[in-house]
Amino acid sequence: MEKTIAIIRGDGIGPEIMAQALAVLDVVANKFGHTFRYEEAPMGGNAIDAFGVPLPESSLKTCLASDSALLSAIGGPKWDTIDPAIRPEKGLLALRAGMGLYANLRPSKLIPQLKEASPLRADIVERGIDFMVVRELIGGAYFGEHKTYQRNGEEAASDVMAYSQHEIERIVRVGFDTAMKRSKRLCSVDKANVLDSSKLWRKIVNRIAEEYPEVEVRHMYVDNCSMQIVRDPSQFDVIVTENLFGDILSDEASQITGSIGMIPSSALGEGTRGLYEPIHGSAPDIAGQDLANPIGMILAAAMMLRYSLGMPAEADAIETAVNKTLESGLRTGDIMEPGKTKVGCAAMGQAIAAAV
Ligand code: IPM
Ligand code: MG
Numbered sequence: 001m002e003k004t005i006a007i008i009r010g011d012g013i014g015p016e017i018m019a020q021a022l023a024v025l026d027v028v029a030n031k032f033g034h035t036f037r038y039e040e041a042p043m044g045g046n047a048i049d050a051f052g053v054p055l056p057e058s059s060l061k062t063c064l065a066s067d068s069a070l071l072s073a074i075g076g077p078k079w080d081t082i083d084p085a086i087r088p089e090k091g092l093l094a095l096r097a098g099m100g101l102y103a104n105l106r107p108s109k110l111i112p113q114l115k116e117a118s119p120l121r122a123d124i125v126e127r128g129i130d131f132m133v134v135r136e137l138i139g140g141a142y143f144g145e146h147k148t149y150q151r152n153g154e155e156a157a158s159d160v161m162a163y164s165q166h167e168i169e170r171i172v173r174v175g176f177d178t179a180m181k182r183s184k185r186l187c188s189v190d191k192a193n194v195l196d197s198s199k200l201w202r203k204i205v206n207r208i209a210e211e212y213p214e215v216e217v218r219h220m221y222v223d224n225c226s227m228q229i230v231r232d233p234s235q236f237d238v239i240v241t242e243n244l245f246g247d248i249l250s251d252e253a254s255q256i257t258g259s260i261g262m263i264p265s266s267a268l269g270e271g272t273r274g275l276y277e278p279i280h281g282s283a284p285d286i287a288g289q290d291l292a293n294p295i296g297m298i299l300a301a302a303m304m305l306r307y308s309l310g311m312p313a314e315a316d317a318i319e320t321a322v323n324k325t326l327e328s329g330l331r332t333g334d335i336m337e338p339g340k341t342k343v344g345c346a347a348m349g350q351a352i353a354a355a356v
Helices: 014-032 045-051 057-064 088-098 112-117 122-126 165-181 196-209 222-231 243-255 295-307 312-327 345-355
Strands: 002-008 035-040 068-071 103-109 130-136 146-151 154-159 185-190 216-221 238-241 264-268 274-278
Touching: 002 014, 002 057, 014 035, 014 295, 014 312, 014 345, 045 088, 057 088, 068 295, 103 165, 103 243, 112 312, 130 165, 130 243, 165 185, 165 196, 165 238, 185 196, 185 222, 185 243, 196 216, 216 222, 222 238, 222 243, 238 243, 264 295, 274 295, 295 312, 295 345, 312 345
Parallel strands: 002 035, 002 068, 068 274, 130 238, 185 216, 185 238
Antiparallel strands: 103 130, 103 264, 146 154, 264 274
8 A cells, every 4th residue: 555644853852753753664564564754844843943934834734644643742842932823732733623633532541561650559550451541632711712811900811611512522432433443431521511612512522422322421520530640540541521621631641650651642634634643742851862652653654554544553552562662661761670671762763663
């Protein structure tokens, strides 16, 4: 097969980890007889430097013309003080919206070889961690009206968290469909004791639940959910929630696995084209030092092969190679343990590519 992949190399450690993911993809292409065409789509701080905007129109076009897009991570202190209207994050939000990617799937799964790295108590970890956060990605407070203004002689600010019925319905369906492919337990997270947008959310979840009689549904307030994630994560299979809650809960959900550098995520809309990225940030503090863990990025590439490019065997090959490499004892600094071999970003990537 021939596939075009939009490549967003990003900022900070982004270019280093992307280089490793592309090296792995090249090996996969070779082994399985595919051609991957990489089209550069600058976005984030580097795009601000080069083009004056975080998402040049040409980059969005490139992504929309591709079979799928692969992103590393964006942002950094260099752009923290610039005009908020063109911050790197704006590029990411505009890309998600421009590609219509309303469904963000973020797995939280304990990798057995790394269970010592979890910050949770051993008896909690023993019960297992394996759930998926399905986060709404292009609505809610992120995309409502943002305003800073004067009120009673002082500065005030507001951000509107608005959801229309169809926006809730489509993401809730993704939640149910995801639950159907897993162990059929869905937890919908909201703040329906306070927020109208959550009351509507809950009403729609209950209505759509009737279409999925096999799925066991429960509702949980977001504050309780954040507590339950650390108290007993084994209770969760699929969590579906709105944008801001999902942003917060998915960071918590990844951290408890002890290996935020290892987790990929997907963002999808109506078609098969998606945006795949590791869930960690651009880690400017270790950029350019060959210290980053490229595994989250490499697994994001695998996820892309599986969900957007229809290449499950190829995705399996990458995931198996990652496991083998960890089995062999190689570790980057973030997941280093006594008795293992510490390697840099490039060596880890090369070992995985070789294992494919
Ligand atoms: C994420 C990030 C982004 C978000 C930021 C960089 C805008 O935290 O992907 O979770 O809040 O969605
Ligand atoms: Mg986040």
